[in-house]
Amino acid sequence: MRLEDALFNWLQIKIVAEARTDDRAAEDTRLFFEEILREDHAVSSIETHADRATVYIDYKVDGEQKQLRFDKEAAEQLLEDINSNPKYNNG
Numbered sequence: 001m002r003l004e005d006a007l008f009n010w011l012q013i014k015i016v017a018e019a020r021t022d023d024r025a026a027e028d029t030r031l032f033f034e035e036i037l038r039e040d041h042a043v044s045s046i047e048t049h050a051d052r053a054t055v056y057i058d059y060k061v062d063g064e065q066k067q068l069r070f071d072k073e074a075a076e077q078l079l080e081d082i083n084s085n086p087k088y089n090n091g
Helices: 003-019 024-041 077-083
Strands: 043-050 054-061 064-071
Touching (some): 003 024, 003 043, 024 043
Antiparallel strands (some): 043 054, 054 064
């Protein structure tokens, strides 16, 4: 898996896990992607911040600081899809 894909997948599931704090599967999946980032891509730190339209991921690879940007709407799409599916909202 390419680093950019792993970061985007991690970002999407991080957004889900933060919004659905009782969703253990989301948290487990977030941890799985963090493991991929650490073990396969040597990512040592990772932080996010956002403005109205963009989510920024600041991360380090082999001690070098880097940044990726993703469209905020695309990053939040997984959460929107889960929340709009009655199968996942039995509460």
